[in-house]
Amino acid sequence: MAGTLIDVPKTAKRGEIIRLRALVAHPMETGYRREITGAVIPRLIIHTFTCDYDGEEIFRAELFPAMAANPMIAFTTIATKSGPVTFRWIDDAGAIITEKVMLNVTE
Amino acid sequence: MSSPSSKPCGNPLPKASDGVSRRAVLLTLAGGTAALLAPPIHAEPDDMAKAIHEFTGGISPQKGRIKIDVAPLVENGNSVAIAVIGESPMRAEDHIRTIALFNEKNPQPQVARFHLTPRSGTARVETRIRLATSQHLVAIARMSDGSLWSDEVEVIVTIAACTEE
Amino acid sequence: MIRLLLAFFALLFAGFLALAEGIAPEKRQSGFDMMSAETQSLQKDDLANPAMLWVKEGERLWNSAPENGERACAACHGDARSTMNGVAARYPAVDRPSGHLLDLDGRILQCRSEHQKAAPWARESRPLLALSAFIGLQSRGEMIAIDEKETKARAAIKRGRDLFSRRFGQLDLACVHCHDDNWGRKLGSATIPQGHPTAYPIYRLEWQGLGSLQRRMRNCMTGVRAEPFPYGAQEWIDLEAFLKARAAGMVIETPGIRP
Numbered sequence: 001m002a003g004t005l006i007d008v009p010k011t012a013k014r015g016e017i018i019r020l021r022a023l024v025a026h027p028m029e030t031g032y033r034r035e036i037t038g039a040v041i042p043r044l045i046i047h048t049f050t051c052d053y054d055g056e057e058i059f060r061a062e063l064f065p066a067m068a069a070n071p072m073i074a075f076t077t078i079a080t081k082s083g084p085v086t087f088r089w090i091d092d093a094g095a096i097i098t099e100k101v102m103l104n105v106t107e
Numbered sequence: 108m109s110s111p112s113s114k115p116c117g118n119p120l121p122k123a124s125d126g127v128s129r130r131a132v133l134l135t136l137a138g139g140t141a142a143l144l145a146p147p148i149h150a151e152p153d154d155m156a157k158a159i160h161e162f163t164g165g166i167s168p169q170k171g172r173i174k175i176d177v178a179p180l181v182e183n184g185n186s187v188a189i190a191v192i193g194e195s196p197m198r199a200e201d202h203i204r205t206i207a208l209f210n211e212k213n214p215q216p217q218v219a220r221f222h223l224t225p226r227s228g229t230a231r232v233e234t235r236i237r238l239a240t241s242q243h244l245v246a247i248a249r250m251s252d253g254s255l256w257s258d259e260v261e262v263i264v265t266i267a268a269c270t271e272e
Numbered sequence: 273m274i275r276l277l278l279a280f281f282a283l284l285f286a287g288f289l290a291l292a293e294g295i296a297p298e299k300r301q302s303g304f305d306m307m308s309a310e311t312q313s314l315q316k317d318d319l320a321n322p323a324m325l326w327v328k329e330g331e332r333l334w335n336s337a338p339e340n341g342e343r344a345c346a347a348c349h350g351d352a353r354s355t356m357n358g359v360a361a362r363y364p365a366v367d368r369p370s371g372h373l374l375d376l377d378g379r380i381l382q383c384r385s386e387h388q389k390a391a392p393w394a395r396e397s398r399p400l401l402a403l404s405a406f407i408g409l410q411s412r413g414e415m416i417a418i419d420e421k422e423t424k425a426r427a428a429i430k431r432g433r434d435l436f437s438r439r440f441g442q443l444d445l446a447c448v449h450c451h452d453d454n455w456g457r458k459l460g461s462a463t464i465p466q467g468h469p470t471a472y473p474i475y476r477l478e479w480q481g482l483g484s485l486q487r488r489m490r491n492c493m494t495g496v497r498a499e500p501f502p503y504g505a506q507e508w509i510d511l512e513a514f515l516k517a518r519a520a521g522m523v524i525e526t527p528g529i530r531p
Contacts, residue, residue, distance in 0.1 A: 003328055007319040017228030025325045027480070030237070032214050058226050061234075066210055066218040068186045068235040069480035070322040075221070076228040182308045182462075182531040183477035265461035267478040267531055269495030 004099045005072075006087065011104040012079035020051065020059075021074035022087045024097055030065035044092050049073055052086045053103070079105045155209050155245065158216035162207050162247060168255035173206065173230075173248035175260045184238040184264040191221070191246045193230025193256075203230040205249045212242035238264045294452055295466055300522060303465035303530055306456065311477070315529040323405060323475035323527035326398075326482045330406025333399055338390035345403075348387065352410055360411035361524055364513045366424050373424040375512055377404050377484060378504070395503035401482050405473050408526035415523055416470065418516045425513055432514025435507055441498030462531065468519040469512065471528020478531065485512060488530075 007021035024046065031043025043065065051059040058077045082105045089097040176190040193203040202225050208218040221232045230248070241263045248256045304312060318324050334345045334352055349355045363376040374382065377395065380403050384390050393400045419425055436447045450459065451467035458464070472485040479487075486508045490500035501507045 003325040005319045005322075005324055005328075021233075021319065023320065023322065023325075025322075030214075056226075058224060060222040061232075062220040062222075064217040064219060065215055066213050066236050066238075068237050070325065072233075072235055072320060074233040075223075076231060078226050078228045080226070178308065178310050180308075182311055185480050186314075186477045188310050188314070268459040268462040268464070269491045270478055271491060271494060 004087070004097070006099055006101050007074075008085055008101050008103060011106060014079055014081070014105050014107055016079045017076050018079050018103075019074060019076050020085065021072065022049075022051070022099070023070060023072040024087075024089050024099075025070055026089070026091065026097075028063075028065070028067055028069045028071060032065065046071060046089045046091045046097075048088075048090045050088045051075070051077075052088070053077060054080045054083055079103065081105050155211050155216040155243075158209055159245060159247065162209075162249075163255050166255055168247050168257035170257055172250075172256040173203075173246050173258050175208075175244055175246045175258050177244065177260060177262055179261070180263045180265065181238070182265060183267055184240070186235050187238050187262065187264075188233070188235050189244075190231060190233040191248075193223075193248050195230050195248075195250070197223070197225055197227055197230060199225040200251070202227070202251045203248050204251055206230065206232060207247045207249075208236075209245045209247070210236075210238065210242060211244070213237070213239045218244075238262060240264055294448075294518070295455070297521075300468065300519070301455075301466055302468055302470045302522060302525065304471065304525060304528065306463045306465050307529075307531060311529055311531060315471075315525065321475065321527065321529060323473070323482055323529065326402045326405045326473070326475075327409050327527060329398075330402035330404070333403055334406060338384070338388045340388070340390050342388045342390060345383070352407065356407045356410035358411055358414050360408045360526065361414040361416055362418050364418060364425065364428065364509055364516065366419075366422055371424070373428050373509055373513065375485075375509055376407065377486075378509070380404060380407070396484060396487055401473055401484065404484065405482060405527045408473065408524070411524045412526055413523060415521050416516050416519050417521070418513065420517050420520070428510045428513035429517045430514075431507075432510040432512070432517075435511050436514055440493060441496035443496040445496045447492070467515065468522055469515045470519060470522050471525040471530065473526070474528045474530045476530050482527070485515075 003025040005023040007019075009018050012018045026046050027044065028046065029041055029044040031040065033041045035041060045065055045067065046063055049061040049063060050057055059075045061073055063071065082103060084100045085103050087099045172194045174192045176192060177187060181187045189208075191206050191208060193206060195201060195203045197203070203223050206221045206223070208220075209216050210218050218236050219234065223230055241261070243259055243261050245257060245259045250256070304315065314320055331352075337344045346352070360376055363379065364373050365379075366372070367374050367379065367382065377400055380400060381392060385392055420429060439446045447467065450464050455464050455466040469485050472488070473482050474488065475482050476488065486503055489508065489511060490503075493500040
């Protein structure tokens with residue numbers, strides 16, 4: 001299920017430190033669980049999460065199997081100018097999930 | 108409910124007179140057990156130390172300037188809310204570049220690495236992690252000047268009742 | 273000495289009978305109140321509660337035509353925010369045309385097969401849970417209020433009450449033993465809740481996913497080492513009817529988080 005929950009303020013003042021929070025639907029299969037037959041369920045996790053805003057990557061996370069399922073990450077950034085904030089998740093299978101929200105920055 | 112006449116815990120070892128040597132059976136059991144034990148599902152206490160060593164390049168971090176904020180006792184190890192908070196002006200000339208989080212007893216010692224920039228504003232990152240059992244967590248911050256700082260906490264993980272198995 | 277022992281056991285037995293009367297209405301508490309502050313705050317935040325991922329999917333399904341091109345839910349039921357308000361609060365309820373007592377998921381399945389003529393979904397399947405969560409959310413804040421006087425419901429509540437008091441499994445325990453008699457105490461390291469269905473479907477941290485009341489009760493039966501009733505069994509409808517009567521007036525929290 002390619003679903004996300006994004007918490008980004010709609011507007012911010014220039015120079016204000018804002019909190020960005022992003023949650024994505026993903027089982028984050030660790031690779032350590034077994035089926036009832038004993039067969040190992042192969043690992044399939046999101047290994048990289050990035051956020052781009054105002055022309056560059058403002059945050060990056062490398063994730064390991066110890067992250068919870070449907071992972072949530074919150075971090076901060078300084079509001080510079082109005083524009084899109086783009087979140088990107090990449091998993092072991094190469095799937096890329098992208099979500100973009102608009103941030104309005106006032107003087 | 109099993110009948111009173113059923114054998115407890117499987118069949119007893121065959122006697123030597125059964126045509127199968129006891130040694131052969133014991134060796135098979137040992138081999139089978141070894142097969143069951145791989146891949147490893149528990150970290151060695153060294154694993155965390157090794158992973159930290161790799162991240163720091165062998166340098167011992169100093170305590171301070173980074174804090175792990177997590178409940179000392181959590182209801183379910185599948186979803187543990189955690190924040191890592193770095194003390195830093197987060198300016199171009201003085202900021203936290205990376206925060207690495209390690210665990211002691213999960214199958215793998217690494218949890219996450221967060222990369223920050225002078226545009227971050229603060230060095231506060233929140234997330235939710237999985238903890239297989241009660242254990243220690245270590246966070247290490249690498250500053251823009253290369254210095255390394257750490258914090259360590261202990262978390263007690265309680266187990267849910269009445270699950271699918 | 274024997275007389276003393278007999279007196280002791282008589283007291284214990286009497287005490288046990290006295291306990292098995294259910295929970296006084298004013299002493300009822302949602303499982304929410306017994307969770308850690310951390311888990312509670314997760315439930316209260318719609319942008320942090322992973323169950324909302326299923327709600328979003330449910331909303332999408334509500335507004336989409338099924339694969340066969342028939343009408344979407346919205347075509348008949350309009351805006352769920354108004355038309356589904358209070359609906360989950362009165363389930364299980366009788367479906368007038370068929371005369372069956374249905375739980376909400378059963379109702380959704382019936383709509384799908386009868387009115388949308390679409391291929392049936394399995395119990396506990398992702399789309400069914402998504403719609404169940406979306407529709408359930410429209411009753412958040414409402415009080416549980418099923419029609420207890422309706423004939424079929426009354427019979428189901430009685431059968432449900434019997435099930436709630438019946439011993440099951442290798443551990444030979446009935447629901448009452450934990451959820452009426454020992455709520456608030458610990459089973460291992462977990463706090464035993466009273467077992468009110470105020471938040472279903474829930475994102476259970478243990479499952480790392482969303483599941484129904486039936487799934488949770490199946491876990492209870494596994495917990496006492498009994499073979500659980502299959503999904504959709506009449507026993508689950510009866511138990512849910514009883515649990516809703518037992519929780520009458522309590523506030524719905526759907527979609528909840530539980531450990």
